[in-house]
Amino acid sequence: MKSVVDEGARRWTDSGIESGDLVMIHSSGKRTLSELRNDHKECAPRNIIESMLLAVGPNGTLLFPLFNFDFTKGVQFDIRNTPSHMGILTETARVYPGAVRTGHPIYSFAAIGHTAHLFRDVDNFSGYGIDSPFGMLRELDGKIAVLDLDDQNSMTFYHHIEEMNEVPYRFHKQFEGDYTDVHGKTDRRTYGLFVRRLDLGIITKVNPMGDLLWENGIYHGFRPGIGPGLRWAKARQVFDFVTDHIRNGKAKGLIYDSEKDLR
Numbered sequence: 001m002k003s004v005v006d007e008g009a010r011r012w013t014d015s016g017i018e019s020g021d022l023v024m025i026h027s028s029g030k031r032t033l034s035e036l037r038n039d040h041k042e043c044a045p046r047n048i049i050e051s052m053l054l055a056v057g058p059n060g061t062l063l064f065p066l067f068n069f070d071f072t073k074g075v076q077f078d079i080r081n082t083p084s085h086m087g088i089l090t091e092t093a094r095v096y097p098g099a100v101r102t103g104h105p106i107y108s109f110a111a112i113g114h115t116a117h118l119f120r121d122v123d124n125f126s127g128y129g130i131d132s133p134f135g136m137l138r139e140l141d142g143k144i145a146v147l148d149l150d151d152q153n154s155m156t157f158y159h160h161i162e163e164m165n166e167v168p169y170r171f172h173k174q175f176e177g178d179y180t181d182v183h184g185k186t187d188r189r190t191y192g193l194f195v196r197r198l199d200l201g202i203i204t205k206v207n208p209m210g211d212l213l214w215e216n217g218i219y220h221g222f223r224p225g226i227g228p229g230l231r232w233a234k235a236r237q238v239f240d241f242v243t244d245h246i247r248n249g250k251a252k253g254l255i256y257d258s259e260k261d262l263r
Contacts, residue, residue, distance in 0.1 A: 004040040008032070008051025011228035015145075015221035019057035022115060022142035023232070024133070025064055026154035029089045031229060032147065045092040053113060061113035063133060063142075064093035065156065069106055072193075076178040076186070077105035084110075102133055105179060105191055107156070109133045115140075126163065126172070126192040134160035138235045145221075148229040151210030157235065158206050158255050161242045163194040169202045169256055170194045201259030209242060209254040216241065 002010070011032070017023060029048055036043040052062055066084035071077045079101055084090040093099060093110040100116045102109045103123030111119035111133075118140075124132040134157055137144070146154045162170055172192055179189040196202040213219040213233060218241055221231040245251055252258070 004036050004043045004047050005051045005054055007039065008036060008043075008048055009054040012052055012055035012230060015228050015230040016232055017052075017055045017143070017145065017230070019055075020059040021056045022061045022137065022140050023052075023056060023063065023145050024109075024137050024142060024157075024235070025052065025062055025089075025145045025147065026149055026156075027064075027087060027089045027147040028149050028153075028224075029087065029147065031225070045088045046096070048089055049093055049096060049112070056113060059114045061111060061115040062093070063119075063137065064090045064110045064112070066090055066094050066101065066108045066110055067106065067156075068108075071105040071177050071191070072175050074177055076180065078180040079103060079105075079108070079182055080180065080184070104132065105177070105189070106175070106193060107132070125190075126194060128156075128160040128163040128194050129192075130164065132160065134235075135164075138239050142235050143232045144235055144238060145230055145232040146224075148224045150224060151206045152204070155206055155210065157238060158209065158242060159194060161239055161246070162255070164239075165243055165246045167246060167251065167256075169197050169200060169258060171197055196256075203257050203259075204255075205253070205257045206255045209245075212245075212254065213238065213241065 029045060033043055065086045068082055068085045084094050096112055099110040099112050100120045102119050104127050107127035128134055144157055173195045174190050174192050176190045178186055180186045218233045218237050219231045222228050245254060
């Protein structure tokens with residue numbers, strides 16, 4: 001009988017994850033944990049991460065979002081201890097042996113695997129900027145993978161694309177607060193985000209774009225709740241496809257909506 005890690009790895013390879021991949025993983029692990037526990041009695045979130053590492057192999061790398069929005073409310077960020085608010089798999093990844101955490105206090109990531117060292121000194125000012133893990137994933141031709149979540153609750157990469165195209169329905173905003181670094185030193189720092197224009201009644205509405213990614217063969221794998229529930233896409237393909245829609249004035253209704261006309 002296969003181990004729980006082997007069984008998990010089979011799910012991801014059946015979905016199209018390959019040895020050597022760099023994969024940014026957004027996840028809801030509840031169903032996977034439940035199903036694997038039915039077969040193996042014991043399955044912890046750490047086993048799921050181990051299965052993903054097995055799927056990408058010794059030359060692969062995983063990126064898990066450790067997003068935490070407390071810094072925007074004046075709460076101190078400690079890169080060593082501030083938890084992820086993105087679910088049990090991401091918090092397990094944060095403390096996984098050898099994990100490297102990137103520096104943005106709101107949109108940080110845990111990098112685990114062969115090229116994790118590339119993310120060690122990443123301290124991007126803007127959460128979605130060109131030098132952020134989102135931009136690095138595109139530059140390194142990595143994949144975005146989503147486990148059992150719809151686009152609305154996972155595809156933060158769209159905001160990177162919006163910032164790179166300086167869309168008019170978002171603007172650059174700065175947040176200042178106390179920041180504790182890897183050495184335990186605390187100082188005041190300022191970081192940026194490309195945020196929605198609330199004065200225009202902007203809302204994030206991205207599931208229609210997800211449907212287009214499926215229709216155009218950019219998404220591969222399985223929809224949420226079906227089979228392994230893991231889908232993936234090449235970051236560069238997503239970037240180019242969505243950029244084309246933004247530049248051709250087709251973004252409204254696909255990745256955002258508004259209560260007022262843009263001027």
